[in-house]
Structure formats: C-alpha cells, structure tokens
Amino acid sequence: MRYGDTTAVAGLSLTVERGTITAVLGPNGAGKTTTLETCEGYRAPQQGTVRVLGLDPRRDRKQLLPRIGVMLQDGGAWSGVRAREMLDHVARLHAHPLDTDELAGRLGLDECGRTPYRRLSGGQKQRLGLAMALVGRPELVFVDEPTAGMDPQARRTTWALLEELRADGVTVVLTTHYMDEAERLADRIHILDHGRLIASGTPLALTRGGHVATIRLVVSRPFPDGAPGALGQRLGPDTRVTQLDELSLMVVGPADSTTLATVSGWCAENDVLPESLTLGQRTLEDVFLELTGRELAP
Numbered sequence: 001m002r003y004g005d006t007t008a009v010a011g012l013s014l015t016v017e018r019g020t021i022t023a024v025l026g027p028n029g030a031g032k033t034t035t036l037e038t039c040e041g042y043r044a045p046q047q048g049t050v051r052v053l054g055l056d057p058r059r060d061r062k063q064l065l066p067r068i069g070v071m072l073q074d075g076g077a078w079s080g081v082r083a084r085e086m087l088d089h090v091a092r093l094h095a096h097p098l099d100t101d102e103l104a105g106r107l108g109l110d111e112c113g114r115t116p117y118r119r120l121s122g123g124q125k126q127r128l129g130l131a132m133a134l135v136g137r138p139e140l141v142f143v144d145e146p147t148a149g150m151d152p153q154a155r156r157t158t159w160a161l162l163e164e165l166r167a168d169g170v171t172v173v174l175t176t177h178y179m180d181e182a183e184r185l186a187d188r189i190h191i192l193d194h195g196r197l198i199a200s201g202t203p204l205a206l207t208r209g210g211h212v213a214t215i216r217l218v219v220s221r222p223f224p225d226g227a228p229g230a231l232g233q234r235l236g237p238d239t240r241v242t243q244l245d246e247l248s249l250m251v252v253g254p255a256d257s258t259t260l261a262t263v264s265g266w267c268a269e270n271d272v273l274p275e276s277l278t279l280g281q282r283t284l285e286d287v288f289l290e291l292t293g294r295e296l297a298p
C-alpha cells in the first residue's frame with residue numbers, strides 16, 4: 001500500500017484464524033491502520049491480494065459489510081449526533097442487532113447517552129465506536145486502537161468484552177501499540193515496523209525465544225567507554241549486549257547461571273557497581289528492541 005511516494009505497507013503476508021484474537025502491534029506510523037483499512041475495503045492495495053471471510057473486501061463489499069464490524073480510530077460518527085442516537089441508528093441498519101440498552105449499559109454509555117458526539121471524552125468516543133462495531137453481531141471485528149484514551153476501568157471492560165466475543169466464536173483483529181494489551185489478549189501477534197512484518201507468533205513464543213533470557217544491568221555511575229562491546233566479547237557469540245542508556249544495558253542470551261555469573265564477574269573486574277542485576281523473561285518491548293534497535297513505546 002502506497003500513499004503517493006510513501007510506502008505504508010509492503011510485502012505483508014498474514015492469515016488470521018477464525019475465533020481468535022489477533023493483534024497487529026507496532027509504533028506510530030508502522031502501517032497498522034493502513035493494514036486494517038485495506039482489509040475493511042476502504043483502501044485498494046496497489047499490489048497483492050486480500051481475502052476476508054473468503055471475500056474480496058472491495059469487489060464483494062455488499063456481502064462482506066453485514067458480516068464484519070469496524071471500529072475506526074476516529075469514531076465514524078457525525079459531530080452533532082447524541083451518543084445513544086448514533087448507536088440506535090447503526091443498530092437499525094442491521095438485520096439482527098444486539099439489544100442497544102444492554103450494550104450501552106455494558107460499555108458505560110448510559111451516563112453520556114444524550115451527549116452530542118463532539119462533546120464526548122476520548123474514552124467515551126472509543127466506547128461508542130466499539131458499541132457501533134459490535135451491535136450488528138459481526139463474525140469478524142476490526143478494532144483500531146480499542147483502548148487508546150480509556151481509563152484503566154474502561155480498558156478492563158473492553159478487554160473482557162473482546163474476550164467474550166472470542167468465546168462466542170467471533171474473530172477479533174485489533175491494532176495496538178500497547179504491549180500489555182497485545183500480550184494479555186492476543187492468541188497471535190504480528191509486529192509491524194515501517195510497513196513490514198518483523199515478527200509473528202503467540203505471545204509466549206515471541207517472548208520466550210527458546211532458552212533465551214534477558215538480563216538487565218543498571219549501574220550507579222556511567223559505564224566505562226566501550227563497555228557493551230567488551231562485555232559482549234566476554235560473553236561470546238550466542239549473547240547480544242545492547243546499551244539502553246548511560247546507566248543501563250540489556251543482555252540477551254542463554255538462560256543459564258553462567259551468563260549471570262559472567263556479567264557479575266565482569267562488573268567486579270571493571271569496577272562497575274551494579275545497582276540492580278535482574279534476570280527475566282523477555283517482554284515484547286525487548287523483542288522489538290532486539291529486532292529494530294529502537295524502543296516500541298512512543
């Protein structure tokens with residue numbers, strides 16, 4: 001997918017299994033929204049093929065639309081409409097809608113049912129957008145950054161709702177740049193960066209990485225020059241050392257006591273005073289850092 005000279009998504013190949021939650025994870029501008037909008041039929045790819053529920057999202061739009069739910073990043077409601085009016089309007093467009101009283105209550109929309117769309121808070125707009133996506137009992141829902149701008153309580157409600165949908169056999173595809181959201185919800189995660197797929201897998205497979213562990217070393221005064229390189233040489237070729245800032249570095253390597261002992265021995269020999277030395281499983285953040293050399297968090 002290109003916008004003029006900008007290539008937003010290139011060479012992306014992924015399949016989503018029915019009845020699962022799939023997260024498309026990536027930093028701002030990675031191409032997540034473009035990917036979703038292409039699957040929803042709002043954008044035509046210059047190259048490649050997209051099939052959703054076996055249909056072509058553009059050519060077969062009429063058949064596809066009643067079967068999918070779409071939660072857009074910018075809401076998709078007009079500014080003067082009241083929240084409940086909008087939800088009831090969308091419900092009437094479907095053959096077998098959910099009970100809107102129940103859905104609005106579940107998503108905490110009762111308190112703002114009479115509020116015009118433009119006056120809703122960011123979190124309320126998100127919740128209304130989600131309700132609009134779900135009201136038609138879709139087989140597949142696309143949700144773009146579902147919990148952006150929500151408070152912790154609303155986030156948990158949204159997660160529970162998405163998990164219930166999966167339990168009912170609905171397929172959920174969501175974009176997010178929150179790693180905890182992807183890790184908590186998704187059966188499968190696809191990590192995008194600069195429009196390319198850089199990793200795919202279950203949360204466990206992505207973070208476990210075989211017998212690989214992460215050691216984080218935080219020190220109380222800046223490392224000596226060339227410290228990461230010297231430590232990397234001591235640890236050998238199976239281990240990668242990345243300096244995170246002047247007071248911390250990350251070692252990714254075999255999850256054994258030798259690696260930990262080598263790091264602490266190297267500190268003693270080089271007069272480096274550890275403030276903390278922790279061994280842990282990799283997080284998705286670590287995975288992204290290893291793959292790109294950058295932090296995922298915006």
Ligand SMILES: Nc1ncnc2c1ncn2[C@@H]1O[C@H](COP(=O)(O)OP(=O)(O)OP(=O)(O)O)[C@@H](O)[C@H]1O
Pocket residue numbers: 003004006007008026027028029030031032033034035177
């Ligand atoms: N309509 C457009 N015209 C031109 N460039 C665009 C357009 N929409 C997106 N882009 C560019 O395409 C790239 C991918 O954007 P996209 O919105 O798909 O990313 P994203 O991962 O969803 O980002 P975010 O998390 O910020 O929503 C970016 O470089 C963006 O600037």
